[in-house]
Every structure is written in structure tokens, then in C-alpha cells.
Amino acid sequence: MQEIIIATNNPGKVQEFQTILEPKGILVKSLADFPEIPEVEETGTTFEENALLKASAVAEYLGKTVLADDSGLEVDALNGEPGVYSARYAGTNKNDRENYLKVLGKLENVPDEKRTARFVCVLAIVQPTGNNHTVRGTCEGKITHQPIGENGFGYDPVFFVEEKGKTMAQLSKEEKSEISHRGNAIKQLTNKWDDLFLTK
Template sequence: MKRIVIATQNKGKAKDFETMLSPLGYQVLTLIDVAQDMDVEETGVTFEENAILKAEAVSQALGIPVISDDSGLEIDALNGEPGVYSARYAGGAKSDDANIDKVLEKLDGVPDSERTARFRCVLAVAAPGQQTETFSGSCEGTILHERRGDNGFGYDPIFFVPAQDKAMAELQPNEKAEISHRGNALRKLNDSMPAWLNEDK
């Protein structure tokens, strides 16, 4: 089985990657497994910039191929917020509940028709001596007025997916993988897998 490192310490993201990459023959490792103390500062202003920053920094430090993901929620009524600040939207330490509370508070009184949003994901694939490549995906939906479901992480409990008639957090992992922004980006990566990533390292 080939091993691939995902440049994250987010267990929710790791689970998403595992659901999608395990069937392709990859053992998914994260920074928790290989470099627990490593934290790359996300100074980019776009998902793509941050994904490239993380992938290249971790790949260079460890000398192995790395996939990095930068993703977040864009809400049209909030001019694209929280965007690249999705993980720390409420400030300070990362807190899914505090971030959700802030979104719901900001959207208080906004009618359903204006609560359109999308999850966006950019994957960057980096390896020593190779050209970094990026793959992006998105998932359209709307923001609910209250939390629904116990699965997933982040903003999943308030992100409604019309095609499924469910909140993202009400979907099973395999159902989420079929329609999610990360799933869409990973399918693009899989379709155009860089040749060096398919080599046994």
C-alpha cells in the first residue's frame, strides 16, 4: 500500500481523505503521524495560495510527496466570508461551535433565498524536485437557521445540500464524499494524478 501524507492536523479532514483515498490503495498519514509539532502559517489570501504554501513547506521539510488542502465556506450574503478565515472565523483558538454561532448571528434575519453559499476546496500536491499541482472543487448549498446532524465537522451542521435534501452533517461519510467540495477536488486529482504520485516511494 502506498503512503501519502496530508498536511493537516485536522482529524475531520483526515477522515474525509481516508474515506476517499483508501479505496485507491493509499494509507493516509497526517502531520499528527509524521510531524506533530509542524505548523505552517497560512499567510495566503486565497485557498490556492495557502494550499501551495502548506504542501511545499511540509514536502520540503519531510522530503516526501504531500497533499495539502485549504478549504472553507463562502457565504454570498456576507461577501464571501468566512472564506480563507473559515477555521478561525470567531477568532482565537479554532472552535467549530463558535464559528457556527458567528455565522448564524451574522445571518440573523436574512431570508432563505439570500442564504446561498458554497464550500470550496483547493488541493495542492507537492514533492521534492517536482512541479506543484493544484486541483479545486466546490459544493453549492444554503445556510440553515440552526444545526442539523451529528456527522462531519466544521460548518457541516448548518450547510444544507439541496440535491440531498439534508444538511452536510446528516450525510454518511461515503455520501458526503460523493458530493463534497473535497470529494470533487480529489476526483479531479485522481483523474489527473501526477505521474510521480503513482510511483511507489
């Protein structure tokens, strides 16, 4: 079975990658399997920069092909916030709930038709040789007025997907992988670079 390292310690992200990649015969490992790897500081100003920073650093350290993502929420009424700061929007020591509550607070008086938003996921795959590629996936939706649902992580409870009539946090893992920003990005990656990266 082909092995790929996902440059994250986030169990929610790892599970999403496993749901999509393992049926393709790809063994997914994460940074949790390599605790000796030092943390990579995300100093980029775009999703692409941060994804490449993480993937390149881990690929160089391990000498293996590494897949990293940088993802987040862009809210139109907030001029694209929280964007690359999605994971630490409410502060570096805050959690998912405090992050999405900050978004809800800022949108308190914003009407439904102006609560449009999207999840963005950029994937960077880097080989030990330094060869790299990036892809970007998105998922359009709207921000709810209150959290709904128990599944998922991050901003999922406040992100309503109109085509499903549910928030991301109400979807099953399989439903989410079909339409999510991460699922869309992974499909692009496997369609374009399957032979080069993931089946050798």
C-alpha cells in the first residue's frame, strides 16, 4: 500500500483524508506518527504559502512525499475574514467554539442574503526532491445565526450548505467528503497527479 504523510496533527482533518484516500489504497499517516518533527510556523499570508511551507519542511525532514493543507473560512461580509487566521481567529489559545462564536458576533446584524461564505482548502504535495504542486478547492455556503449539528469540527456548525439543506456539522463523513472544500481539493489532486505521486 502506498504511504503518504499528512502534515497535520488535527484528527478531524486526518479522518477526512482517510475517508477519501484509503479506499484508493493509500495509507494515510500524520504528524501524530512522527512526534519528533518540530512544529512548522505558518508565516504565509495566503493558503498556498502556508500549505507549501508545511509540506516542504516535513518532506525535507522525513525524506518522504508529504501532503499539507491550509484551509479556512472566508466570510464575504467580513472582507474575507477569518481567512488564513481561521484556526486562531479568537486568539492562539482559543478553541473551535470561540472561533465560530466570534464570527457569529461580528455578523449579528447582517441579514441572511449577505451571510455568504466559503470554505477554502489548498493542498500542497511535495516530494523529497522538492518537486511540488498545489490545488485549491472551495465549498460555498452561508453562515447560520446559531450553531447546528454535532459532527465535524472547526466552523462546521455555523456553515450551511444549501444544496444539502444542512450545516456541515449535520452531514455524515461520507456526505461531507462529497462536497467539502477538502474533498474537492483532494479530487483535483488525485485526478491530476495520481500516476505521478500517489500510485507509485
